[in-house]
């Protein structure tokens with residue numbers, strides 16, 4: 422996997438060598454393990470394995486020095502002492518490259534709940550590493566949407582109820598859910614791996630032990646979700662792929678809201694739920710870890726979006742609203758997400774694998790009772806859901822199984838679920854979906870253009886204001902960024 426991967430996190434290293442290199446560092450009795458390998462390239466030089474750490478004075482120093490330069494400016498205008506301490510620690514991490522510093526930073530960050538302005542900044546997500554250890558750099562500066570945050574606060578303040586009532590085995594549940602904080606944010610600027618395409622929700626930090634001991638911060642990015650929703654209305658997509666008017670009406674009435682709620686539940690409760698049994702290696706699922714983790718969070722959201730508790734909490738107005746989410750989720754996982762894949766290829770990306778895994782599994786497990794069907798109408802294939810409550814039961818069953826795999830580190834269980842349900846594509850259905858999609862003339866991915874910020878200064882050079890404009894095109898922005906922000910040489914080693 423490592424030798425054939427397109428990533429540049431390794432050089433001349435096999436999967437076996439990489440795994441044994443990191444296994445030697447790990448102490449199974451360490452209850453607060455660092456995220457091994459997170460911030461380095463693993464290379465073989467003169468026959469010897471060594472890590473090239475991304476830090477000031479190390480690999481990518483030219484870019485990291487710029488990050489530190491701006492963080493120092495931010496440190497000087499921090500909103501409060503807690504936020505200042507977060508930034509100071511992050512600077513220290515970039516200077517030392519020490520992953521203990523990174524964990525200390527993450528703990529300070531997760532506890533800073535009062536700041537109106539917040540950020541993500543660092544080597545964060547490991548989806549691009551076939552071993553799921555090495556992270557790409559991303560950043561997002563944001564401010565809290567006070568009104569919408571009310572919704573996520575209702576969810577997070579009931580976190581223990583959701584944990585207690587989930588369909589997973591008791592031994593895999595958290596007895597006490599700690600510090601789940603949730604908010605809706607407005608992204609002010611996107612950078613690194615979050616630009617131009619971004620997540621719609623984020624739950625960090627990723628270290629399992631920090632989540633268990635200190636909690637996690639969960640966000641739904643409101644302005645991004647809103648833009649996606651606005652772009653989706655009236656583009657002809659649902660009219661082409663949704664089975665009948667009944668489903669269209671459900672989707673029009675509830676989909677924007679149930680989608681947001683699903684993201685809230687996924688981020689705020691799903692990723693934070695459950696626990697590993699003592700002694701289980703957090704990397705035990707290796708290349709299948711990301712897909713299983715995303716499936717776990719999605720299933721938590723899918724199971725609970727249909728729960729009467731959401732109506733009781735005032736988050737949904739109708740007990741039927743969840744059907745909109747179930748329909749669009751299964752349609753996407755069984756069919757329409759294939760628009761992102763070239764003919765002849767398989768499903769590779771972790772979130773897409775997770776969605777197909779869930780949809781295919783439910784489809785096959787419910788086949789005998791025709792719970793979900795793929796039917797042909799006028800030569801076109803459609804998803805039909807005959808029994809929504811049964812779909813919910815199946816989501817619950819799969820959640821229990823996926824949590825068992827995660828909690829016990831069952832690599833073989835993860836491998837078999839992913840390989841059997843998540844990867845392979847039916848070529849005939851794929852061709853049909855691509856053909857129908859082509860006629861709609863839509864792009865399979867969407868990206869965002871950052872606003873342009875300009876400092877206003879008085880005659881003494883003091884900053885008095887910042888203006889925001891949206892008059893820059895995508896290409897112009899990319900060209901400007903490559904002129905102003907290209908500190909790295911062409912070859913980095």
Ligand SMILES: [Zn+2]
Pocket residue numbers: 687692715718
């Ligand atoms: Zn997720």
